[in-house]
Every structure is written in structure tokens, then in C-alpha cells.
Amino acid sequence: MRSIDLIASAIANTFRSKTRTILTILAIFVGAFTLTLTSGLGTGINAFIDDTVTSIGASDVMTVTTTPEGATGVDATDPVKYNPDAIASAQPGPPGSTVVALTPEDLEAIAGIDGVLDVQPTRAISPDYIQAGDGTKFVIGVGILIAGQTIPLEAGVVPDDDATDLQLVLPVAFVEPMGLGDPERAIGETVTLAITDAERTQHFVEATVVGVAEEGLASPAGASIVPNTALSDALFDAQNTGVPDDEVERYAQASVFFDPAATDEEVTALKRRLNDAGYTGSTVADQLGLFKTVIDGIVLVLNAFAIIALLAASFGIVNTLFMSVQERTREIGLMKAMGMGNGRVFSLFSLEAAFIGFLGSAIGVAVAIIAGSALSSSLSTTLLADLPGLTLIAFDPVAIAGIIVVVMAIAFLAGTLPAARAARADPVESLRYE
Incomplete structure (x- = not known):
């Protein structure tokens, strides 16, 4: 057959x-x-x-924090010892999450590690609320936009870091509740950010909405605004009014830039060198991984x-x-x-x-x-x-x-x-x- x-x-x-x-x-x-x-x-x-x-970019940047002493093997339910150098974490986490602050000396040490091209500290800014006109006040954060990242936008443009006027991108979820209509109509509107300094004095900073961000799994906006450099400086200065100079330059994390052509093995080797120096590095891909x-x-x-x-x-x-x-x-x-x-x-x-x-x-x-x-x-x-x-x-x-x-x-x-x-x-x- x-x-x-x-x-x-x-x-x-x-x-x-x-x-x-x-x-x-x-x-x-x-x-x-x-x-x-x-x-x-x-x-x-x-x-x-x-x-x-792929869409958010920043493939040649990793976020670096100080590795807590004895972090390995510590049970999450164990009491955490007080550390005078600890500050609030810039990353999402449980209430009260802290990291050991990065100082100018740390930034200098990181910059000297083989494979690091540049280091930029990330400033933690915590406004009290955001408001449009006399409308409802809403709690909001300030997003961390790593250089090289892109913001998926519903409307408008990304903030111009070279501009002197104060600009921001607003999350799309805030547009209608704040009375700004739809994303297109929100462009060009002025909003007020309230922020309290170390002396318990509340400051009010006005900024212009230049873009409305989409909601997404890894949007740099999330439930936060994304400011340009001028607005970030204004908020940071207002928040640190009354803070001693040596306390101002304390950062939860920093962005480390490396060769865009680096292979996975080279990036892993860089993370290892950072770890040996007492720091922890993670890329966007690691976090989404x-x-x-x-x-x-x-x-x-x-x-x-x-x-x-x-x-x-x-x-x-x-x-x-x-x-x-x-x-x-x-x-x-x-x-x-x-x-x-x-x-x-x-x-x-x-x-x-x-x-x-x-x-x-x-x-x-x-x-x-x-x-x-x-x-x-x-x-x-x-x-x-x-x-x-x-x-x-x-x-x-x-x-x-x-x-x-x-x-x-x-x-x-x-x-x-x-x-x-x-x-x-x-x-x-x-x-x-x-």
C-alpha cells in the first residue's frame, strides 16, 4: 500500500x-x-x-538608587532600622517607603564608574494639589521624565525644557474632572499647583498645559504632571524654602546614561559594577520585566x-x-x-x-x-x-x-x-x- x-x-x-x-x-x-x-x-x-x-524610549538610561545596607535576605515584615540618610522613595511602593539619599559625593562616585557617560539626579517634588481656576482641588504628583523618554500624548506637545515659561503635561484622567473639557480644549489653559515648604508656608505656582498624556502601562505621567525644567525648578525651589543648603542636594535616585550601542552583557556588567560600588541600577525594560x-x-x-x-x-x-x-x-x-x-x-x-x-x-x-x-x-x-x-x-x-x-x-x-x-x-x- x-x-x-x-x-x-x-x-x-x-x-x-x-x-x-x-x-x-x-x-x-x-x-x-x-x-x-x-x-x-x-x-x-x-x-x-x-x-x-520601545515607544517610551530611554533605552540608554537606567535608574540608580543607593543599595540599602543589609537589603538582601531581609523579610518585608521585619521592622526597618532608622537611617538618618533615608528619604522618601521616588518610585511607587508601600506608604512610607524610603531609600538612602544620594548625595553630590555619590553622584561623583557613580560618574567615575566605567561605562557611565553621565549622571543626572532626580528631584523629588510633592505638590499639595492642582486646581484649574476656582474648580475642585485634586491631589497629583510630579512625574519623573528620564531624558530620552517620550510621553504618549492625547493632544498637544511635550514641555519645552529650553523655555522660560512654566509648562506641563496633564494626565488625560484629570482633564474632565478639572473642568477643562476635552484634551484639545485643555491645551493652553492655566492651572495652579500648591506646594508647602519646610516652614509650612504654602506657595502657589501657575503653569500652562501644553500637552495631555494618554493613560498607559508605563506612561511617565501616570497620575502625575510632567513639567518642563522651568516649572520643575520653580516647584523645587518653593518646596525647599527654609531647608538648609546641605539638605537640599539629597536625591532619591539618579539617571545614569550609558552607551546606546551597549549589548545586554555590557549593561549587565555595568549593573554589576554599580552594585559593587553600593548602588542598584535598573532600566525601564527591567522594571516592566x-x-x-x-x-x-x-x-x-x-x-x-x-x-x-x-x-x-x-x-x-x-x-x-x-x-x-x-x-x-x-x-x-x-x-x-x-x-x-x-x-x-x-x-x-x-x-x-x-x-x-x-x-x-x-x-x-x-x-x-x-x-x-x-x-x-x-x-x-x-x-x-x-x-x-x-x-x-x-x-x-x-x-x-x-x-x-x-x-x-x-x-x-x-x-x-x-x-x-x-x-x-x-x-x-x-x-x-x-
Whole structure:
């Protein structure tokens, strides 16, 4: 029997017992459907994170902080010893989070580390509120815009650091509540920032809205304004009124610039040198990599359930083919009596198993793509509308093909036992079988 005839015969024999075969295909369908959806979930979210890292730029900058003494191995619930050099952290974290302040001496030490091209301290600014005219006062922060980063904008332009007038980018979530209408109408409006100094005196600084930032996973704005240099200086000076000069130059973190052409190995080596000097460095990709780690962990657990479903389905394949071998005993004896070798018999039943796996996986993948695309499209306009550019469930053709191949391989392996039994059948005994 030629190979093409063998394949045609295997396909035809698959549906001899339609009910049994359909039930087996449905079991495979469940596993393939789940595996495709979870794979699409991981692909979609990780692609969004990668696109976010690319779009915000700053690939040649890392954020550096002082490594706390004894930080390794300390339980998060343990009381933290008082450190007179600790200041409020500039990064999101639990209330009261602090870091050891970077001083001018630290900045000089960092600048001297091999691979560091420049160091710029990040100033922590904490305004009391923001207000448009006599409207409602809202709590807001001041975003940290690392040089080289870009701001995804709904409208307007980024602040001009060379301008002498005070400019800012406002998060889109604040536009309507502050009574500024829509993003386009907010451009050019004047807002007031209140900030309290060390002597408990409140200062009021007026600035012009030149841009409105989109909401996003790693937007430099977030729930904060992004000021230009002139506004940042004005707020910083107002906040530090009454602070001794030696206390002003204390920074939560600094931006370290390195060679844009540096390889991953060179960046890792730079982090190691910073660590040896008592500092911790992380890039934007590192920070967003935490999201990817969590998502990959969730996807792995969901994939495990899908694999369990496929393994359960494989027992259905074994049962289906064993019953088929039992029912076709005389037919197997006749094929062998006519000269079909053991290898051909084995291949015939193995191909039936692989075809059942193909049908179940193909149907499962097709339904998962349709359902996943519809769900992702629906969520992008409802729950995930604040994350523009996110396709929650995206499908990679290579991954889809891989799922079908894996399921067929599992089905093929499940069919080897009954196929081997058929191949070992004695033709004389098989022809006598009633």
C-alpha cells in the first residue's frame, strides 16, 4: 500500500465509529482551546509590554538608587532600622517607603564608574494639589521624565525644557474632572499647583498645559504632571524654602546614561559594577520585566491545566483505537495475509491517532481564535479602554502551528500502544477471530 493510500485509509477509518471518535475529538478540543487562549493571552500582554518599552524610549538610561545596607535576605515584615540618610522613595511602593539619599559625593562616585557617560539626579517634588481656576482641588504628583523618554500624548506637545515659561503635561484622567473639557480644549489653559515648604508656608505656582498624556502601562505621567525644567525648578525651589543648603542636594535616585550601542552583557556588567560600588541600577525594560514575569507565571499555570486536559484526552485516544483494533481483528488478519507488513499496520493506526489529534486541535484552535479575538475586541473598548494599543489576546501563527503539532504528537504517542498491538497480531489467529 502506497503512503498516500495509507493516509487516505487512515482518514476513512477514523469515522467508522462516529460517536466514539467525536467524543474523543471533543476531549482534545477542550485542551487545544484552553492552550490556544492562554498562549494568546501571554503573547498579547507581552507584546504590549515590549511595544511600551520601545515607544517610551530611554533605552540608554537606567535608574540608580543607593543599595540599602543589609537589603538582601531581609523579610518585608521585619521592622526597618532608622537611617538618618533615608528619604522618601521616588518610585511607587508601600506608604512610607524610603531609600538612602544620594548625595553630590555619590553622584561623583557613580560618574567615575566605567561605562557611565553621565549622571543626572532626580528631584523629588510633592505638590499639595492642582486646581484649574476656582474648580475642585485634586491631589497629583510630579512625574519623573528620564531624558530620552517620550510621553504618549492625547493632544498637544511635550514641555519645552529650553523655555522660560512654566509648562506641563496633564494626565488625560484629570482633564474632565478639572473642568477643562476635552484634551484639545485643555491645551493652553492655566492651572495652579500648591506646594508647602519646610516652614509650612504654602506657595502657589501657575503653569500652562501644553500637552495631555494618554493613560498607559508605563506612561511617565501616570497620575502625575510632567513639567518642563522651568516649572520643575520653580516647584523645587518653593518646596525647599527654609531647608538648609546641605539638605537640599539629597536625591532619591539618579539617571545614569550609558552607551546606546551597549549589548545586554555590557549593561549587565555595568549593573554589576554599580552594585559593587553600593548602588542598584535598573532600566525601564527591567522594571516592566516584572510584569512579564507575573504574566508568564499565570500563563504557565493555565497551560498546565490545558496539558492535563490533553493528557486526559490521550486516554480517550487509546481507548478509541483499542476498540478499533478489537473490532477490526479479522480485517487486520486479512491485510497481513495479503502482504501488509507490521510497519504498515502500525503506521495505519498511528496515522488514525494523529488525524484525530489534528481534528481536535484544529477545531479547538479555530474556535479559540474566534472567541479570543471577539473577547479582546470587546474588552479594548470597555474595561481596557484606558490602555490604548493593548490587544489582550493576540495569536502568533508560529505558536498556533506549534500547538497543533504538539497535540498531534501527543495523539500519535497515545496511539502507539494500540497500533503496536495491531502490528503484532498473528494473521492466522486474527482470521479465525469471531
